[in-house]
Amino acid sequence: MKAHTKETQATMTPQKSLQFLKEGNLRFQNNLKANRNLLEQVNDTSEGQFPFATILSCIDSRVSAELVFDQGLGDIFSVRIAGNFINEDILGSMEFACKLAGTKLIVVLGHTSCGAVKGACDDAKMGNLTGMLSKIKPAVEGVTEPKDANLRNSKNLEFVDNVAKVNVSLAIENIRKQSPILKEMEDKNEIDIVGAMYDINTGAVDFFE
Ligand SMILES: [Zn+2]
Numbered sequence: 001m002k003a004h005t006k007e008t009q010a011t012m013t014p015q016k017s018l019q020f021l022k023e024g025n026l027r028f029q030n031n032l033k034a035n036r037n038l039l040e041q042v043n044d045t046s047e048g049q050f051p052f053a054t055i056l057s058c059i060d061s062r063v064s065a066e067l068v069f070d071q072g073l074g075d076i077f078s079v080r081i082a083g084n085f086i087n088e089d090i091l092g093s094m095e096f097a098c099k100l101a102g103t104k105l106i107v108v109l110g111h112t113s114c115g116a117v118k119g120a121c122d123d124a125k126m127g128n129l130t131g132m133l134s135k136i137k138p139a140v141e142g143v144t145e146p147k148d149a150n151l152r153n154s155k156n157l158e159f160v161d162n163v164a165k166v167n168v169s170l171a172i173e174n175i176r177k178q179s180p181i182l183k184e185m186e187d188k189n190e191i192d193i194v195g196a197m198y199d200i201n202t203g204a205v206d207f208f209e
Pocket of ligand 1: 058059060082083111113114115116117
């Protein structure tokens with residue numbers, strides 16, 4: 001598989017980009033890899049990059065977007081922050097990636113058993129982590145069940161994963177609300193913005209409908 005070029009990027013649509021990622025994740029789940037020579041891709045991309053998707057994911061060591069979607073050099077912009085939430089800098093990165101660098105798809109990728117989400121569920125406090133986790137708190141509040149406070153913590157993995165899903169949906173809402181540029185691109189069908197969850201037990205990415 002060759003690195004993307006200006007020509008191949010121009011043939012990409014939001015739908016085709018999503019299809020490429022779905023196929024890549026299927027290869028990953030089946031322990032197959034597209035035949036690519038990374039060193040050759042270093043050379044092929046030295047004059048420029050033409051990626052087709054922008055993926056916001058967690059820093060979790062098990063959730064590398066390039067690996068779980070079986071992508072090579074020059075294929076995706078990878079934005080990573082613990083708990084995959086949105087802030088001004090991340091929106092700026094996404095606006096660059098879509099408006100200036102031509103990617104056709106934004107994926108907000110949450111994952112199961114997320115440590116950052118667990119920290120927010122437990123109201124963990126430590127140094128700069130306190131402020132960071134406060135960005136995930138709206139997702140904790142967004143999950144209304146169970147009501148019993150004793151079940152609303154990191155010991156309840158079902159609760160944790162439900163918070164992670166809401167956290168993805170809120171991130172997408174925030175992209176649309178806080179970035180008129182990306183909202184307009186989506187409205188004109190120049191890009192799609194989709195949510196997904198990565199299952200750390202199976203390697204599968206489940207895209208939200
Ligand atoms: Zn995480």
